[in-house]
Amino acid sequence: MAVQRALVCLAAIAMLFQLAIAANHPVGAPGGSWDTSTDLKAWAVSQTFSVGDNLIFKYTTNHDVLEVTKANYDSCGTSNPMKTHTGGNRVIPLSTPGKRYFICGTAGHCGQGMKIEVDTTAAAANSPKSPPGTPSGGSPPPPKSSNGENLHTCITLGIGLMLMLV
């Protein structure tokens, strides 16, 4: 029984960590952003993008964000972008593995370095999807008298642990 409780506790903590693993990537941070003065190429290389992460573009309105083909990325071609994002604050979910290309559409900015290649990798093998045991809308597993309490303690512990590590 004690082993079972320990396992539940570990599972709860693992779930919390998994949530923490999905990362946000503010483009150019720290110290820079989506602008012409940030070394965005170096920034992109320094990042590890995983499925489930988010790219966050924050920029002044003299910029925009175009998602383009590799050819247009290479040539700074701004015609026929796959997507155009304006408004100054854009969250782009990285939901599938593979390469995506973003450039600024303002004349000259891509040539000044406002372009990034984002290579999203599949989620790491040690963070599997949550088990399919809980169908959406299904009822939660039958509560056992003290387990709820234990789970709560575990989650509290897990959050404490995360805060320590952050």
Ligand SMILES: [Cu+2]
């Ligand atoms: Cu720009």
